Amino acid sequence: MKKLYVVGTGPGTETMITPEVEHAIAASSDLVAYGLYLDLLGTRLDGKTRHDRPLGEEIERARLALELAAKGNTTALISSGDIGIFAMATLVFELLERKQHGDEEGHGWDEVEIEVMPGISAMQLAAARMGAALGHDFCAISLSDLLTPWETIETRIRAAALGDFVVSFYNPVSKKRDWQLARAREILLERRPAQTPVILGRNLGRDDETVRLTTLGELRVEDVDMLTLVQVGSSATRAFNDGKRDWVYTPRGYARKLTLGDDT
Amino acid sequence: MKKLYVVGTGPGTETMITPEVEHAIAASSDLVAYGLYLDLLGTRLDGKTRHDRPLGEEIERARLALELAAKGNTTALISSGDIGIFAMATLVFELLERKQHGDEEGHGWDEVEIEVMPGISAMQLAAARMGAALGHDFCAISLSDLLTPWETIETRIRAAALGDFVVSFYNPVSKKRDWQLARAREILLERRPAQTPVILGRNLGRDDETVRLTTLGELRVEDVDMLTLVQVGSSATRAFNDGKRDWVYTPRGYARKLTLGDDT
Numbered sequence: 001m002k003k004l005y006v007v008g009t010g011p012g013t014e015t016m017i018t019p020e021v022e023h024a025i026a027a028s029s030d031l032v033a034y035g036l037y038l039d040l041l042g043t044r045l046d047g048k049t050r051h052d053r054p055l056g057e058e059i060e061r062a063r064l065a066l067e068l069a070a071k072g073n074t075t076a077l078i079s080s081g082d083i084g085i086f087a088m089a090t091l092v093f094e095l096l097e098r099k100q101h102g103d104e105e106g107h108g109w110d111e112v113e114i115e116v117m118p119g120i121s122a123m124q125l126a127a128a129r130m131g132a133a134l135g136h137d138f139c140a141i142s143l144s145d146l147l148t149p150w151e152t153i154e155t156r157i158r159a160a161a162l163g164d165f166v167v168s169f170y171n172p173v174s175k176k177r178d179w180q181l182a183r184a185r186e187i188l189l190e191r192r193p194a195q196t197p198v199i200l201g202r203n204l205g206r207d208d209e210t211v212r213l214t215t216l217g218e219l220r221v222e223d224v225d226m227l228t229l230v231q232v233g234s235s236a237t238r239a240f241n242d243g244k245r246d247w248v249y250t251p252r253g254y255a256r257k258l259t260l261g262d263d264t
Numbered sequence: 265m266k267k268l269y270v271v272g273t274g275p276g277t278e279t280m281i282t283p284e285v286e287h288a289i290a291a292s293s294d295l296v297a298y299g300l301y302l303d304l305l306g307t308r309l310d311g312k313t314r315h316d317r318p319l320g321e322e323i324e325r326a327r328l329a330l331e332l333a334a335k336g337n338t339t340a341l342i343s344s345g346d347i348g349i350f351a352m353a354t355l356v357f358e359l360l361e362r363k364q365h366g367d368e369e370g371h372g373w374d375e376v377e378i379e380v381m382p383g384i385s386a387m388q389l390a391a392a393r394m395g396a397a398l399g400h401d402f403c404a405i406s407l408s409d410l411l412t413p414w415e416t417i418e419t420r421i422r423a424a425a426l427g428d429f430v431v432s433f434y435n436p437v438s439k440k441r442d443w444q445l446a447r448a449r450e451i452l453l454e455r456r457p458a459q460t461p462v463i464l465g466r467n468l469g470r471d472d473e474t475v476r477l478t479t480l481g482e483l484r485v486e487d488v489d490m491l492t493l494v495q496v497g498s499s500a501t502r503a504f505n506d507g508k509r510d511w512v513y514t515p516r517g518y519a520r521k522l523t524l525g526d527d528t
Contacts, residue, residue: 018281089392118384152428159429
């Protein structure tokens with residue numbers, strides 16, 4: 001059976017790779033990923049063929065993984081975090097569907113068995129480092145308007161504000177995008193207090209990890225870069241200091257009733 | 265150093281426990297969890313003291329874990345999935361904050377070092393089993409109105425509909441709750457098509473796992489029980505058959521512009 005594993009290795013290096021992902025990588029002869037992720041795999045690369053493609057060539061990376069597997073090479077397409085969350089897995093299925101419609105040649109792709117394996121995503125580790133911010137209803141929004149119109153993203157942020165969700169922002173800024181996070185902050189501030197806790201998790205799970213607590217009122221775009229996960233509490237999220245350190249958590253339930261109001 | 269590990273073991277049994285969680289359990293003398301979760305740990309229980317508390321006694325379980333750790337027993341408070349997502353972690357911090365306010369005695373709690381470790385959550389595995397439904401913006405909503413007023417939950421569902429998020433429903437039904445999921449379906453149907461893909465993942469990661477694809481129009485509450493994760497696609501989520509099986513994915517971005525409209 002020709003096989004393609006589509007796997008996430010979690011944040012950081014080693015401590016959060018699930019056993020099934022570890023086995024999938026070990027069983028593969030070919031590993032396809034962004035170079036930095038491959039470097040993090042260390043000795044797992046030994047004896048395997050490494051297919052490194054730069055950022056920006058995501059669709060080519062997914063196609064290469066399918067092609068290698070179709071040739072009979074057991075292949076792992078790898079990303080850090082959860083490959084199913086704002087990452088490469090969806091591209092594999094986009095390509096597969098294009099093949100069904102005749103828009104991809106996809107020679108031999110139908111003989112490949114595909115298995116997707118989740119990994120720990122950045123929002124989960126950001127919450128864990130500071131306590132339990134994802135203890136109640138939450139959402140995740142990518143602020144990248146490369147493929148999604150900004151109007152759609154802004155509507156989602158507005159909906160997140162209306163629903164009083166804890167919000168994790170992926171891709172909050174990039175070299176070319178610097179104003180989206182400020183606009184998101186502005187929208188959320190219309191509906192939740194300035195003292196709402198905000199977690200800034202940078203390089204989560206890596207040696208140079210930093211996790212900072214701030215507030216929605218104090219959040220500055222300059223404190224955030226493309227390696228940062230921004231997690232904004234709901235109106236119920238609480239921050240406190242236990243005498244040694246700060247913690248943030250969102251209680252299981254609460255009495256406040258939400259209404260969508262007339263200003264939407 | 266007195267230590268309390270607050271850890272999630274992922275769905276199912278063994279294949280998704282991260283190495284850091286494995287180490288935390290191995291390092292603990294006392295394990296606190298709902299009995300069923302402890303049973304899943306098998307030989308990891310050998311030589312350890314098992315503290316089994318029934319469902320419904322969540323706050324007592326969290327307090328017991330803090331008390332055991334404060335006595336000097338290295339303790340792991342364990343849940344399946346991600347203990348930070350709709351699970352026990354938040355209760356530990358609720359108790360710690362109550363102690364700060366003098367509402368818990370909490371003898372010795374301030375000497376306990378707490379470490380939270382995430383696990384794979386059911387929504388991640390549901391998506392992975394069927395492809396990549398969480399490939400773009402999503403939210404997670406608990407339909408349990410035990411601690412949250414139904415009006416708040418309904419507002420959240422309405423906000424999820426407005427924002428066109430992929431929605432994962434946790435606690436969709438229980439023995440005592442049978443109408444909430446039907447109401448949620450009704451609200452989402454106002455804003456997304458009847459053919460929207462819906463994934464029903466039951467007993468995810470366990471031997472008797474079943475994963476079914478249906479649509480929002482065809483979704484029947486009778487097909488769902490308290491062990492089921494219900495994942496509803498956004499208007500962009502696609503289902504297709506590659507000749508061998510069905511897949512579901514949500515593309516990275518899309519051209520449709522959302523507006524909140526006047527009917528909110």
